[in-house]
Amino acid sequence: MTTQEIETVREGHFKLRHDLEYIRLAAQALPKTFPEERHALLERVLRYLRGTVLPHAEEEEESLYPAVAKLLGNPEATRTMTHDHLAIRARIVELAATKENEVDRLQELLYGLYALITVHFWKEDQLYLPLLERPPWPAFDG
Numbered sequence: 001m002t003t004q005e006i007e008t009v010r011e012g013h014f015k016l017r018h019d020l021e022y023i024r025l026a027a028q029a030l031p032k033t034f035p036e037e038r039h040a041l042l043e044r045v046l047r048y049l050r051g052t053v054l055p056h057a058e059e060e061e062e063s064l065y066p067a068v069a070k071l072l073g074n075p076e077a078t079r080t081m082t083h084d085h086l087a088i089r090a091r092i093v094e095l096a097a098t099k100e101n102e103v104d105r106l107q108e109l110l111y112g113l114y115a116l117i118t119v120h121f122w123k124e125d126q127l128y129l130p131l132l133e134r135p136p137w138p139a140f141d142g
Contacts, residue, residue: 001067001132009064010129013121016056019048020117027110031103038100045110049092053117057085060124068128081128084120088113 001009026041033041065078095109 001063003133005063006129006132009060010125012056013125016053017118017121019052020114022048023110023114023117027107027114030107030110035100038103038106042095042100042106046092046096049088049095049113054089054092057088061085064124064128067132071131078128081120081123084116084123088116088120091116 023045026045030038030041061082065081069075069077091109091113095106095113098105098109100106
């Protein structure tokens with residue numbers, strides 16, 4: 001990946017982390033909302049997750065993860081991160097299937113998604129992007 005591509009990923013994560021605050025705030029507000037408002041709130045969160053977060057995850061699996069795997073010399077090196085994506089997708093499906101009157105469960109899913117996605121971005125920013133920014137390691141002759 002080029003320096004510009006890495007910076008684009010970093011900037012995308014910055015914006016996504018900012019937007020993720022809406023999920024945390026939605027979870028916090030949920031018990032105080034009327035059923036009609038709750039429906040609109042959940043629809044907005046699901047639209048964001050499906051329309052922004054999931055496409056971002058797919059893009060990472062096509063560009064960022066192969067670059068890191070190649071650098072580390074193992075196609076399985078990023079498997080833990082793709083499992084994060086599976087966990088995120090599963091919780092989005094659960095969120096969509098949960099009844100709107102199950103406020104405790106909805107809050108649990110929203111807070112869980114917020115934490116899972118936030119930590120996922122942190123791992124990419126702190127572990128993967130710095131690897132890609134380093135000069136290539138010398139070949140091992142041993």
